[in-house]
Amino acid sequence: MNIPIFDLERIQSIFENTVDYNLTESGFHPYKLNELLTKAQIETLTNTVLGYGQTNGSIPLRKRISDLYPFSDEENVLVTNGSSEANFVACHTLLEQGDEVVMMVPNYMQIWGIAREMGCIPKAFHMREENSWAPDLDELKSMVTPNTRMIALCNPNNPTGYTMTKEEMLEVVEIAKSVDAWVYCDEVYRGAELNGETLPSFIGMYDKVMVNGGLSKAYALPGLRLGWLVGPKAIIADTWAYHDYTSITAGIMSHIIGEMALHPEKRLEILTRNRNMLNENLKAVKSWLDQYGELFEYVPPKGGGMLFIKYNLDINSTELANWLREEKSVFILAGDCYGMDHYFRIGIGERKEYILAGLERIKEALKERFGI
Ligand SMILES: Cc1ncc(COP(=O)(O)O)c(C=O)c1O
Structure with missing residues (x-):
């Protein structure tokens, strides 16, 4: 293996x-389900035809998702089975054997394992507990090289709960630009900020940004297995090609419930x-x-x-x-x-x-x- x-x-x-x-x-x-939805919505579900649906995500769902990001529409979105599939597909789309992935640590370690599986070289830059878990961006700067293909982040961070400031985000973008690397941010906890102020996404800060999101964490709906990727249209089209190999599509019920859950009031x-x-x-x-x-x-x-x-x-x-x-x-x-x-x-x-x-x-x- x-x-x-x-x-x-x-x-x-x-x-x-x-x-x-x-x-x-x-x-x-x-x-x-009966806490989340109205009787009329549940009725809609019971009348749903259990087909494949649109395999990159239904258009209404992708529209709802794209509303959560600046400068985005449904063509910037791929819907996946959980944000874990989003991570897998993103790495397989953006990385090649031998690429360096410089990753914030501690972190949800999925991307580290995928990078190793792909023959990439994962390298850690650290969050500093003595600095309330702020990422050490001097360390990041010292670690990137022309071989760095991706800077991988998790914001809000699993496990420290640190949320990056706008200044820190922009500094990461500058570091990525200096070596023409992608910024890939796992944003699945976006929306679960304790002060109620949703963090800005990295989307819109640089043209080589891709992020994930999903309903498992901040939205308390892990059983739907609904996640997504957001990024530049041409690259999102490439991620769809990989997704055809991993699972074809997220379930049709999850598309519909996800769209209901992301209605602005809900x-x-x-x-x-x-x-x-x-x-x-x-x-x-x-x-x-x-x-x-x-x-x-x-x-x-x-x-x-x-x-x-x-x-x-x-x-x-x-x-x-x-x-x-x-x-x-x-x-x-x-x-x-x-x-x-x-x-x-x-x-x-x-x-x-x-x-x-x-x-x-x-x-x-x-x-x-x-x-x-
Ligand atoms: C940071 C982070 N990303 C991704 C995932 C995967 O979640 P899911 O596939 O349920 O969206 C998790 C799960 O714990 C996580 O903590």
Whole structure:
């Protein structure tokens, strides 16, 4: 097999359905169909012909998506099965063997694995915890070369919840221009900013920009498996050619529900529901963590659905996660999945009572093993 195991996803897939409390979830508590839609909309669904539909995404859906970006229309959009397929298709369209991909780290590590599978050279530039997880753009500048084909970002960032400033975004664009590289930004958490101000997209900042998006995270609809790519029209046409090989099309039901969810009023309702949950849960989780004083250190996130926490205990992060799962049936994501021992990630987008009940199990465990 010529592709590295994607540990971050695989570990969650193995255990997330076998525990009492899964605190690894990085999105929001998902909607039920009957919470999301009106009776009339559900009636529309029941009368839908289950055909293939338009394979690059229905025109109304692509129009709705393009409305979220400046200077874009439906021809700038390819609809995919989740933003993970968008990442896969984008890399296969933009990269060739031997290209360098300079990637923000920590990050959702999918692009790192795809780059390796394609015979590209992934290189990390770092976000600095001592600087509230701001990306080290001097480091980025020092790392790009004429062989750099892509600068890969995640904004808002998984796992730190950092949101880049407009100035930082423009600086990345200047660095990319200096070596004629693509800026590829995973923007799947865009819309989940805690202060309610949707971040600007990289779209429109440079002609070699491609971004992804999707309904799995900020919109709390992961089961639809609906994602997208936005970029220059000619390159989006190329991504469609790859998409013909990966899955042909996203499901017709997802096209229709996605279009309903992205109706401006509905979209606002969804983002407001999720942002309120995020702010309330963050407050509750912070007060839980803070009872332990110096044991846990964290920078409160500005966006996204998770908290990335450093712990001051003499135990490896995978060992810690395995022990909590086996002893207390509560599942956290080990920092090792990001190559960062002594950190762990928990989701803060679930229902508050569920998160707090999971944290209570951790409390019991810490008392039993460490006497704290
Ligand atoms: C940053 C980021 N990008 C992409 C994905 C893939 O999500 P999906 O394929 O459900 O849209 C995830 C999932 O956790 C993620 O965190």
